[in-house]
Each structure stands twice: as structure tokens, then as C-alpha cells.
Amino acid sequence: MTSKSVLLDRIRPAAEQPLAQPGVDRASIGELVREFYARVRSDERLGPIFSREIVGDWEHHLEKMTDFWCSVILKSGDYHGRPVPAHVKLKDVTESDFDIWLVLFGETAAELFEPATAAVFVERAERIAASLKLAMFFRLDRTAAAGGQ
Numbered sequence: 001m002t003s004k005s006v007l008l009d010r011i012r013p014a015a016e017q018p019l020a021q022p023g024v025d026r027a028s029i030g031e032l033v034r035e036f037y038a039r040v041r042s043d044e045r046l047g048p049i050f051s052r053e054i055v056g057d058w059e060h061h062l063e064k065m066t067d068f069w070c071s072v073i074l075k076s077g078d079y080h081g082r083p084v085p086a087h088v089k090l091k092d093v094t095e096s097d098f099d100i101w102l103v104l105f106g107e108t109a110a111e112l113f114e115p116a117t118a119a120v121f122v123e124r125a126e127r128i129a130a131s132l133k134l135a136m137f138f139r140l141d142r143t144a145a146a147g148g149q
């Protein structure tokens with residue numbers, strides 16, 4: 001292990017360890033995913049975005065998202081996809097859509113898990129959302145223009 005990863009381990013121990021809590025398993029994570037996307041689909045802003053992109057096979061998306069969250073939370077290694085290109089191609093999504101996404105996710109997690117567990121899900125979601133937003137919206141040319149030249 002390099003000294004850099006030792007340092008990261010100290011700063012973000014939770015990010016490196018599977019969350020070992022009773023009741024946090026693939027079944028409960030699958031329930032979170034299903035309940036969350038039910039809310040997303042009935043949201044007036046996010047619903048239409050998802051129904052344009054996911055035509056028909058929601059079961060496939062829900063299983064993929066369960067793999068994703070099991071990998072993030074339990075370090076299961078189940079997810080092998082590429083989230084960045086899947087989002088960069090969504091041209092009608094704005095930064096404020098992420099706020100709606102995170103509110104719905106936080107509400108769902110808080111209803112299904114103990115507060116400390118829900119907080120871990122939310123913290124991971126916020127960090128991943130920040131990375132996705134950087135990939136989708138950060139433009140060097142825009143930053144340079146804002147700086148005057």
C-alpha cells in the first residue's frame with residue numbers, strides 16, 4: 001500500500017470498508033433501489049427524462065442499480081458498468097436535477113434504513129453526484145471565459 005492510499009484510508013475510512021450493519025444486504029438495497037426509482041418515475045421533472053432513456057426494460061436497470069449500490073456499500077464487486085458516459089450523453093439534464101435526485105434518494109434511504117445507515121448511503125450518493133456533475137458540466141473553456149479571457 002502506498003503512503004497516499006494509507007492517507008486516503010485515514011481521511012475516508014468509510015469509503016474503503018464495506019458497511020457491516022445488520023439488515024444492510026442485497027435484499028434491503030434492492031428494496032431501496034426499487035422504491036427510489038418508483039419515486040423518480042413519478043417525479044414531474046425526472047420522470048420524463050428516465051422514461052425517454054429507459055424504454056421498456058426497467059427490470060434490467062433496477063438490477064444494474066442494485067449491483068451498483070451493492071458494490072458501493074457492500075464492496076460486492078457486482079457492478080461493472082461505466083456511469084460517466086451513461087450520464088454525459090444526457091443532454092437535457094441540468095445541475096439542479098441532481099438536487100431533486102438527491103432529495104428523493106435521501107428521503108427514500110431515511111424511510112428504509114436507520115439514520116446512521118441512511119447517512120452513509122446519502123454521503124456516497126453526494127460524492128458520486130459531485131463526480132458526475134464535474135464530468136457533465138465542467139468546461140475548461142467556460143471557466144476560462146468566466147475568468148475574463
Ligand code: HEM
Nearest residue numbers: 049050053068081082083086093097098101124125128129
Ligand atoms: C439528475 C440526476 C440523474 C439522472 C437524470 C440520471 C439518469 C440516468 C439514466 C437515464 C440512466 C440510464 C442510462 C442508460 O441506461 O443508458 C442512468 C444510469 C445510471 N445512473 Fe444515473 N442519473 C442521475 C444521477 C445519478 C447519481 C447521483 C448516481 C449515483 C449516485 C447515478 C448512478 C447511475 C448508474 C450507476 C447508472 C448505470 C450506468 C451504466 O452502467 O449503464 N445516477 N442514470
